[in-house]
Amino acid sequence: MHLWLSLNVSTVEHMSEQKALQHIRQQIDEIDQQIQQLLNQRAEFAQKVAEVKIASGEQVDFYRPEREAMILRKVMERNTGPLPDAEVGRIFREIMSACLAAEKPLQVAYLGPEGSFTQAAALKHFGGSVQLQPVSTIANVFRAVETEYARYGVVPVENSSEGMVSHTLDRFISSPLKINGEVTLRIHHYLLGKTSQLNQIKTVYAHPQALAQCRQWLGDQLPHAELVALDSNSEAARRVAEMGDDVAAIAASTAADIYGLEVIASNIEDEAGNTTRFLVIGTQDVGPSGEDKTALLVSTQNKPGALQSLLKPLADSGISMSRIESRPSRKGMWEYVFFIDIDGHSQSPAVAEALAKLQNEASVFRVLGSYPKAVL
């Protein structure tokens, strides 16, 4: 296809080592030049997209979550290696981030401080060229986007060590913001204590989810230790800091620093896929990407069987419900609102039809957003 490819990798086999390395490095340099040229051409085309959009006079969203998700999926699907799919996806995330910044720098607020998992999630979703601003509370992330101080916000919504982040869900009850995306992030668990001697540990404190996620490791390494469930892993670390050498906490490695504890063991979670989920909040109506989720906020009248009949349209249409979470509505003593995640985009005919039926049953009904499933 390209001229330089005629110098095949196999031709180096009969050369001296120095000459072979020099030859391969020349090839790599030529590849790099081509990649660099293509990157800049891509940025030119991205700027052209911006110009066409601006010329149309409509309100312009340079960042299109559904389009980025489609590109990333395509890249990963057609990948032949030797680079792993995820690595190529990560490189393209950075390429898109840089090209987007060349159109217009994107302002994103996140739950700080700098170094927080939410910052890592924001970087994973938007790439390194985004302009990030740490904000001190979840409510302030919402406010930053509502007041157009930032175009998007990133907040945690499910935390594998602390459970649901109810602040985030509650904010949607009063905020007009929509969900424009999701990010999942792998979280590691650490065993922390005042000693580095694993065999001294008689009691382990942690949130029940963390205990569950490390059950196998605990069973292998500390078969006789007592496991005590607490409200959060941070609470566990705080307690252990006030106790003796024979107790330990499961927590993030940050907690070791904050509470002055030693890391006894790292990455003790049984499943490699232990993840925390974050939401990208914004004001955009995100189009279908082919693999989407829709988040609903609904409420029923307080009578027996109301929830069942509310959910019936979904079941009847075979629409998969990935989670349901109830929260007090704060309006009446016994009224609840439900946060429901379903598979599919609200613009798809099957989902739209089921949602219309569901809306008839509900006393409150809002689509919080349809957005692409996390790709990376």
Add this chain to the structure above:
Amino acid sequence: MHLWLSLNVSTVEHMSEQKALQHIRQQIDEIDQQIQQLLNQRAEFAQKVAEVKIASGEQVDFYRPEREAMILRKVMERNTGPLPDAEVGRIFREIMSACLAAEKPLQVAYLGPEGSFTQAAALKHFGGSVQLQPVSTIANVFRAVETEYARYGVVPVENSSEGMVSHTLDRFISSPLKINGEVTLRIHHYLLGKTSQLNQIKTVYAHPQALAQCRQWLGDQLPHAELVALDSNSEAARRVAEMGDDVAAIAASTAADIYGLEVIASNIEDEAGNTTRFLVIGTQDVGPSGEDKTALLVSTQNKPGALQSLLKPLADSGISMSRIESRPSRKGMWEYVFFIDIDGHSQSPAVAEALAKLQNEASVFRVLGSYPKAVL
């Protein structure tokens, strides 16, 4: 050069918006396919480099700091835009990181916890494909590399808010490890307090360097506030947490979380280039990259003028000394060791000659390492 380029960006100007966007996106998709193909070809060549090196039977270093620095500089020098040089550099950092991981995953220990600035420095230097391990102390980062638990380590060495990190320098006195690279990271300062009202603040606590770095901002915004110097910015934040509404601290945004303070103002540093410096430590002898630094550890006899005559060979050869730092040697009451950074590589004739003369004057002389100057 390539066929698709005949469809120039200017041809879209007379199309309808939808058709124009579709056309441009097709071009972008074709560019993406070419980039992806080139990325995988690059990874194949990188694997071939590994095979040639392994076949030679010598001890193999797949990661070559000087070569990566040369590639990054070349990429940034030949860049024509519209992507900024630094953005293209960042993308190539990730490409090299992914290709290297396809040869052999690189293990790097850093001063944790996860989310620390040192982690950010390690990612900036090695790219996102590296396998990072947080370690609790600077001494343990050295130990991790000395015991070959990790191939490299990353430790802070100059911190713009806390001054020199003397632990790091002191470790070189007893450790056989070398300096294999440097990383600089931009650090932001935040004004933290119990109020969000700037006009209430009467006193500001911080490390003297932080006060100096924010002097102009403080003069503009808090002309009547008293500025109090403390040992560290963390200490300032801790104190402010125990005091009233009319005091504030300058610190990193992490401190707001740890001490429960509000962010009153963000990025208050006067200079955009406020940076912290980190060292990459390892066992490698890094070759010349064209723009290098050399770190020396020297000691003199304790007599008048000894330091002056020690440094004379450098001055005579016109070799630029970028810093000198003295530390007690811990061997005698009045003995000091000096950490000296000079421009140039120890293998370059001019530097080698000056170092030979310097060695004659010194009672202790060690080259801690020659390494490429930070590129990104």
